[in-house]
Amino acid sequence: MSEYGMTHWPDADEIQARLDRLVQQPMRPIRADRMREYHAWFNKNCAKSKTLNEEACKLIPGGVQHNLAFNHPFPLAINRADGAYLWDVDGNRYIDFLQAGGPTVLGSNYGPVREKVLELLNSCGPCTGLFHEYELKLAQEINRHMPSIEMFRMLGSGTEAVLAAIRAARTFTDKVKIIKVGGAYHGWSDQVVFALHIPGTGALEAVGIPRGCNKDTLEFFPNDLEALASLLDKNEDKGGTACVIVEPFGPESGTRPNRWDFNQKVRELCDAHGTLMIFDEVVTGFRVGLGGAQGYFGIKPDLTTFGKCIAGGYPAAGGLGGRRDVMSVLAAGVEAGKARAYVGGTLSANPLSCVAGYWSLVETERTQACQKAGRAGDLLAAGIQDMFDRKGLPFVAWNHSSIVHIETAGAMLVDIMNPNAFEEAKARKVMMEHMGAAYTAEGIITIAGSRLYTSLADTDDVVDAALAGFNRVFDGIEGV
Ligand SMILES: Cc1ncc(COP(=O)(O)O)c(C=O)c1O
Structure with a gap:
């Protein structure tokens, strides 16, 4: 088992119970004033991406060719990748927890x-x-x-x-x-x-x-x-x-x-x-x-x-x-x-x-990449769950090695038997997109605002910087 980054298998029933509780209560989205600031950040700092996306929409259905690239408020154009980081065409640097959607456990462009x-x-x-x-x-x-x-x-x-x-x-x-x-x-x-x-x-x-x-x-x-x-x-x-x-x-x-x-x-x-x-x-x-x-x-x-x-x-x-x-x-x-x-x-x-x-x-x-990426996943999930607990948020973070889940909106967790399931899922998806945008504006790229893939490149410094960014986002949640 030593080649694995997983020290233990999380209790599925316990996680599921917390997820059920999350979707049984009203959403806790980002405050409107904070969300306006995030939107303003994109317009000010990501102008080239925005223009490229407008041009792309004329020739490419939806402007991007992969669901993972379809991010709120508009997709970023990336032109540099290295290890734990991505850079967009406007020169902004992000911590890369997308890792191309999973393939690069060694880090980007290894x-x-x-x-x-x-x-x-x-x-x-x-x-x-x-x-x-x-x-x-x-x-x-x-x-x-x-x-x-x-x-x-x-x-x-x-x-x-x-x-x-x-x-x-x-x-x-x-x-x-x-x-x-x-x-x-x-x-x-x-x-x-x-x-x-x-x-x-x-x-x-x-x-x-x-x-x-x-x-x-x-x-x-x-x-x-x-x-x-x-x-x-x-x-x-x-x-x-x-x-x-x-x-x-x-x-x-x-x-x-x-x-x-x-x-x-x-x-x-x-x-x-x-x-x-x-x-x-x-x-x-x-x-x-x-x-x-x-x-x-x-x-x-x-x-x-x-x-x-x-x-x-x-x-x-x-x-x-x-x-x-x-x-x-x-x-x-x-x-x-x-x-x-x-x-x-x-x-x-x-x-x-x-x-x-x-x-x-x-x-x-x-390089023992799986173990090291798994350790980064452990630190991130534990650090984020700790923030949720300290801020009294009903959100749930857990990980299986280098696959980290952060459920704040629970968009995919609604119960299909609920008569309003589809409206509920739609509203929760909007919240998830807003969460993803907020993480990005704080310098962290995730998978659709609810999942992270870590890599060999995620040193403790990278993890600490990411946790600081997540903390700023969660401070902007309604009621915190
Ligand atoms: C579990 C699983 N199976 C299959 C696929 C499809 O792989 P691909 O996107 O390479 O077609 C994916 C993609 O995310 C996946 O997560």
């Missing part, structure tokens, strides 16, 4: 990996379409850290990895149904844009997706193993369940944390039903420890999806690995007569992604 990438670019360029030795080196490295990955395929993104995993599971088991946890995110492919963000919402967000695409996708509520058992039983009469896919820390990277024994119980239920268990380690893989969540829990999934850290912050970041017999259905030249699941991608497994992935894993091990 020099030793960049050197190896430049070496490769100078010799063969980013892509030839043919095999490169770094593909093998990366697969060997992953197999060394995660023995369940007996075979590995590199893909273009986490979304592609999940697509491939489901296809492989269906091919191997000859079953059709798939089961996910409500609220979990597994990318944006047709079959898994289902029960997104809020458990129980089913096809609500499946806009532009014909019902036929997700009619075999089923959801169960977080930690509700009885519901999972019942779905698996019911599916037995309908041709069976090909796979259960889980985010091992809980939906949305642990926003609703899993109980410690959840994954083990899912494993047992899958085994009892001849169903494959897929661990979606797109976030946890090589961020919480080189053995991933599976090493931490001591679970052997049948298939594991990767993204983000698999290419160390370089494009294209996706991969699928697992049992040799299951992965073999993805082989390009399997024996005649055997079922083959079609998986492709012109730029999949390009040398650029593989060299970056390989050296990132080597450097992550050498």
